[in-house]
Structure formats: structure tokens, C-alpha cells
Amino acid sequence: MSKLISLLLLIIITSGIAQDKSPNIILMIGDGMGLTQISSGMYANKNSTALEGFEFIGLSKTHAFDQLITDSAASGTAMASGVKTYNGVIGIDTKNKSIKSILEICQDKGYKTALLATSSIVHATPASFYANIPSRRQYQDIALQLREHSVDLFIGGGKKHFNKRDDKRNLIEEMNNYHFVKSLEELSSSESKKIGYLTYKDEPPTKLEGRSPALEDMASSSIKKMKSLGEPFFMMIEGSQIDWGGHSNDMDYVLSEFKEFNTTIQRVLNYAKSDGNTLVIVTADHETGGLTLSGGNIKRGTAKGTFSTKGHSAAMVPVFSYGPKAELFKGIYENTAIFDKMLKAVTK
Ligand SMILES: [Zn+2]
Incomplete structure (x- = not known):
């Protein structure tokens, strides 16, 4: 009997500790992924x-x-740092x-950190x-700032900004505490504490052109x-490229990029469900293309879109959340509040 009581006590104590653990955060940003991109991708996926x-x-x-229509830099900054900027x-x-x-x-709080993109990492x-x-266009300077940063893992394109530079520096050689890998297999078997994977030169x-590795595997x-x-x-x-499909007013481009992102969301959500201490937030920085879902067929899995701009639009974008503190993300708020809410989630 006393064994049972001590077992019960142990369960109560350990579950208390579990609740007190800082949650992992996985923030997923579908660039240019407005509600219509999601709706189109959903119907195209039966x-x-x-x-x-x-x-x-x-x-x-x-x-x-100071502008109704944002770009990815101002919106990225709003979500990353909680401030509206130019x-x-x-x-x-x-x-x-x-x-x-x-x-x-999060790093200051002892978190490990990772950045994954289907664009260049800069x-x-x-x-x-x-x-x-x-300026977001200062790619070589941004690469230099990544060289001076201590993010633990990054995967994305744009290798040339690191090793084919105007200043002739080779940042990949300079970042000698990093293991630069050439595949996910190499990434998995690496024992380095810092890993970079520059997937493409540009x-x-x-x-649709065969980009690899797949985002869900990344x-x-x-x-x-x-x-x-x-x-x-x-x-x-x-x-990253849901946005570029929107800029090209190319529905197949939008749908194929959304499809990969959707598969990745499912992978991440499955992980969060099994883990129990991971907060997942899925949102967009803005909508791209002023897309209208103007036709399609559920059975055939088709979606027809009409675009109204080659640029971004100012419509609100949805935010989906799952896991510890997920309830913070319900309601209507400024994109800067996404930062505030994540901060709240990691602050005891
Ligand atoms: Zn864009």
C-alpha cells in the first residue's frame, strides 16, 4: 500500500515538473500565405x-x-521582435x-535555436x-551577421553570399565552429553542436523544379x-516560396509550395502531439497576389485562382496554434503581438 502511495506521489511530483518545463516553440511562417492560399491548397488536397x-x-x-501593405522585412521584424518598422x-x-x-x-534563456527556409537563409x-x-537587400552583410551569430542550426540557400563575396572573405571557412553539411544524412550523423546546411548557391x-531536400524532411x-x-x-x-508563386500570379506554383508546407505542418504537429511540450504556431507575414478562389473541383482536387496584384495585399492573415500556451493566440491582434505571446510562453 505504501508503495502505491509513493508511486502516486512520484507521478504527482513529476507531472508538476513537466508542467513547469519551458516549452519548445516551432514558429512556421508561410510567406504570402493568406486565407485564400490556404483554402485553395485545402480544396486542391481534396x-x-x-x-x-x-x-x-x-x-x-x-x-x-507607416504603410498599409507590408513587406516580409517589416512583417518578419514585427513577429520576431515585436516592433512595427519600415x-x-x-x-x-x-x-x-x-x-x-x-x-x-530564447537563447538567453538557454534555448537551442534553428532556422529553416526554402529561400536563401539571408x-x-x-x-x-x-x-x-x-536594407533587406544587403545580402552579404546579412550573411556576415549570421557569421557573427550563434544560432545552432540553419538550413537554406544563398551559399554565394558566404563564399563568393565582394570582400573576398570566405565565411564558411571563418565559421570554423560550424559543421557545414551537404545532406540531411550528414546533418543527422554530425556530432557538431553548430550546423549549417547551405542547400543552394543562390x-x-x-x-515543381525539384527543390530538395523536402521541407518536411528538413x-x-x-x-x-x-x-x-x-x-x-x-x-x-x-x-518561403508560397509568396513567389503569388508574385508570379501562378496558381500551380502557389499550390505546390503550399502542399509542401502543409505536409511539413502535419509532420510538426504530429511531433508536437507526441511530445506534449511543444508550442506550434503557423501563420503568414502577409498575403501575396490578392488571390481569389474563383473555381475548382473537390473530387478532382483542383483549385482555380484569380490574382488581383503582382504584389502583397493588406488583408489580415490567420494564426493557428497548438500546444502549451496555444490559447494566447486566439483573437484579433497586431502581428507584433505574435512576438509578445511567444515571449509570454517562454517567460515563467
Ligand atoms: Zn513577397
Whole structure:
């Protein structure tokens, strides 16, 4: 009997400890993924999306500091650092002050960190989590800031900004505490505490052109690696090219990029469900293309879109959340509140 009581006590104590553990955060950003991109992708997937598995839904107001229509730099900065700034600016507020990102705040709290993108790693959205720079186009300078950063794992294109530079420096050689891998297999077997995987010399190609590795495999391998490095961890995963499909007004491009992102969301959600201490947030930085879902067929899995702009639009974008503190993300709020809510989730 006393054995049973001590067993019960042990269960109560350990479950108390479990609740007190800082949660992992996986922030997933579908660049340019408005509600119509999601709807189109869902119907093209025979009326199903991984997003239906989430617990709470919110809406985010994406406008920049002084413009209704944001770009990925201002919006990335808003979500990463909680500040509305000018379009084109990364990690700097309107008073020209550099601001810390949630990734860096998590690092200060002992989190391991990872950035994954299907664009180059120096592109506006991933850069918002480690760079402070007046122009998103200063790719070589952004690469230099990644060289000086201490993010534990990054995967994305844009190798040339590291090793084919105007200043003749080779940042890959300089970053000698990093293991630069050439495949996910190499990533998985690496025993290095810092890993970089520059997937392409330039911007990665589209999914339709055969981009690899698949984002869902990048996510699975990275989650495993993070767990081996020691929890908790903060990870940002960007489905970068949903936006580029919108800019091209190309429905097949949008749908194929969404499909990969949706598969990745399902992988991440499955992990979070089995783990129990991982907060997953899926959102977008803005909508791209002013897309209308104007036709299609559920049985055949087709969706026809009509675009109204080659640029971004100002419509609110949805926010889906699952896991510990997921309830914080319900309601309507500014995109800067995504930072505030993540901060709240990691603050005891
Ligand atoms: Zn864009």
C-alpha cells in the first residue's frame, strides 16, 4: 500500500515538473500565405489541410509602421521582435535602434535555436530572427551577421553570399565552429553542436523544379537534432516560396509550395502531439497576389485562382496554434503581438 502511495506521489511530483518545463516553440511562417492560399491548397488536397488539427485560431494585422501593405522585412521584424518598422528594414525600429529577436531572447534563456527556409537563409524572413540591417537587400552583410551569430542550426540557400563575396572573405571557412553539411544524412550523423546546411548557391528552385531536400524532411531532421542538442528549442520554419508563386500570379506554383508546407505542418504537429511540450504556431507575414478562389473541383482536387496584384495585399492573415500556451493566440491582434505571446510562453 505504501508503495502505491509513493508511486502516486512520484507521478504527482513529476507531472508538476513537466508542467513547469519551458516549452519548445516551432514558429512556421508561410510567406504570402493568406486565407485564400490556404483554402485553395485545402480544396486542391481534396478538402483537407493539416491546419484543421490546430486548437486555436487568430487573425493578425500585418500592416507596416507607416504603410498599409507590408513587406516580409517589416512583417518578419514585427513577429520576431515585436516592433512595427519600415518596409525593407530588418531588426531595427523606427528610431534606428537594433532590437532583439525572440530567437535571441530564447537563447538567453538557454534555448537551442534553428532556422529553416526554402529561400536563401539571408532572405528577409529568416534574417529577421538574427540580423539588424537597414536594407533587406544587403545580402552579404546579412550573411556576415549570421557569421557573427550563434544560432545552432540553419538550413537554406544563398551559399554565394558566404563564399563568393565582394570582400573576398570566405565565411564558411571563418565559421570554423560550424559543421557545414551537404545532406540531411550528414546533418543527422554530425556530432557538431553548430550546423549549417547551405542547400543552394543562390535562391533554391521551386518545388515543381525539384527543390530538395523536402521541407518536411528538413523539419524532421532538425527536430531530432535539436532534441539531441538539448531542449528546450526555438525553431522557425519558413515556406518561403508560397509568396513567389503569388508574385508570379501562378496558381500551380502557389499550390505546390503550399502542399509542401502543409505536409511539413502535419509532420510538426504530429511531433508536437507526441511530445506534449511543444508550442506550434503557423501563420503568414502577409498575403501575396490578392488571390481569389474563383473555381475548382473537390473530387478532382483542383483549385482555380484569380490574382488581383503582382504584389502583397493588406488583408489580415490567420494564426493557428497548438500546444502549451496555444490559447494566447486566439483573437484579433497586431502581428507584433505574435512576438509578445511567444515571449509570454517562454517567460515563467
Ligand atoms: Zn513577397
